[in-house]
Amino acid sequence: MALVLGIESSCDETAAALVDGDRRIVAQRIASQDEEHAPYGGVVPEIAARAHADRLAPLIAAVLEEADVTLDQCDAIAATAGPGLIGGVMVGLVSAKALAMASGKPLLAINHLEGHALSPRLADPALEFPYLLLLVSGGHCQLLLVEGVGEYRRLATTIDDALGEAFDKTAKLLGLGYPGGPAVEKLAREGDPKAVPLPRPLVGSKEPHFSFAGLKSAVLRAVESGEHADADIAAGFQQAAVDCLLDRTRRALDRIDTPPALVVAGGVAANQTVRGALEGLAAEHDMRFVAPPLPLCTDNAAMIAWAGIERLPLGQFDPLDVAARPRWPLDPEAEAVRGAGVKA
């Protein structure tokens, strides 16, 4: 049975995992850097790269030891090769290259977004292609039609900020600390989602793209006005975000043959209001709703190893001089979106 070592280091989680062809996460370790970045209210790339460099080798050793396997017993080494913060990506990819070279095992340079896109199949053996994936994380907000391994059609993306970023910014403005998503969700439970009038950017527009910059600015103005309770702002922001997700996902569904399943992944998929709303939308369209368990939604190495397992039978290995890529769209044919200078 296939066994792949996966490495993830594209943002602020250093992670290593061993996954087999039976969908077993044989061993995994994740070291979060929340404490290092908290004083700055966001991820500082240089600090992240150094933390990955300090932690990755011991994490890999711990995973191999826990599983009681050697590199010789692995079929391939898979590592995130982008998109992400380039210093961190290089730490993970160079480590994977060194291990591949030393062991003679093939290298798989994985697109981090492909890891997210395929991870629901690690958790759910019944999930077949195609499915509609809403990927909502700290760095991305995309709707992807996942038609097969290596076959991703991007239907929509954000023209400015990722939704996780907007959650983090809202948390910062409300003095809730970093990472902000869980804190905003908690405070929102005590607020009235209708009390603060906030915009729903791009809702009703023809293309199913997302935009959250205007919502972020509106939250800033609401905070500065001093007229609203913090909990009402949190609840209003969360509701506006959910309304955007629902409207945009509906729009995307209008454009394609309805696939059998709607899947959500990425850190924001941890949000119960988001999950509940999407579950309702899936039911409306007679689609199955799949939300992988939370540890698989946020950045992790098991999804990278799993993407490797999915790619193994296709023989899609990479040369040892493969480059790390700060930007790497999953669907190279997707058109550039107006205003989307930052996010692929």
Ligand code: AMP
């Ligand atoms: P990722 O980029 O996939 O590692 O996810 C991290 C992002 O998910 C951060 O921007 C978090 O603020 C966001 N996040 C995590 N938990 C929640 C939550 N419960 N509600 C909203 N956003 C969340």
Ligand code: MG
């Ligand atoms: Mg993260």
